[in-house]
Amino acid sequence: MEDANTQPKWKGKECVELGGAKAEEVWPFLADFCNLNKWFPTLSTCIRVEGVEGQPGCVRYCAGFKTHIEHSDVNHVNWTKQKLLSIEPDNMALSYSIIDGNVGFNSYVSKVRVLPRVDGCAIEWEYEVEPVEGWKPETLQAFIGNGLNIMAKRMKEALELGVLN
Template sequence: MEKAFSPEKWQAKVSVTLTKAKPNQIWLLYTDFFNFNKWLPTLTTCHGVHGFNGELGCIRFCSGSSIRSNGVESTVGWSREKLVAVDPVERVMRYEIVESNIGFESYVSTVRILPHDEESCVIEWGFTVDPVGGWSLDGLVKMYEKALGIIANNMEEALTRT
């Protein structure tokens, strides 16, 4: 985990190694942008509201009950997220939150799927966001580490079932 702090922005990156999945396999699952709730069960809803799934400029609506807003448990936290960069060759995607009730301002997230060896890969998930009321950067990083572990586990399990 890497962190950087400045008064203007919080930045961090978390990663996880998947030992039973190749980069291209995970990339295909990750770029199903409108259906990400398949991999992260705290998202009770994730669907497209603009554009075509996985295409530059598309927007998804995500909601879930475990998202916190300004340090207070929210019954339903939601966000609209726009896909702003997709590079299938390098397996990098970037999205930003364009509207939400979870307190994230100027949020941009970058996901990279990197080769680890011939049969495994690494998911890197980085973000930049204005400091979030009710959160610490360390607390946010821990939440991302936990979420990425769940995502990776669910993706590996899905691939072993097919």
């Protein structure tokens, strides 16, 4: 079996369309880096633990999300610390990396952007990570795709209800 360090990194991209939602309306939800728990499914906690909110170097602690891996310890909580690498309000894009955690993601870097469309917008989530023990590339792709679809649905509902961050 190949060592994870000698295998090529997994790369992927997911994109979801939000018909009727303007990119300028959706971007603030994503730019609010330390409130991902409002949008990402099963994420119960997202708090700033370092740096200035919305500025490169800001670190958020995310916990409570579920993955496909079962743990024998019923008190097990999945968690990661994620560092904001860049934020580009004019391009409606940000990038972050996972710098610590207990879910096996090493060298994970992601870029998330909101793209204007004629009839709304799209959210694109691009990522790169070293192979993750217990996962397959397609499992990770589905995890991110499902999460992004639920995020988009929740954001669209918030806009329809007039709820802003």
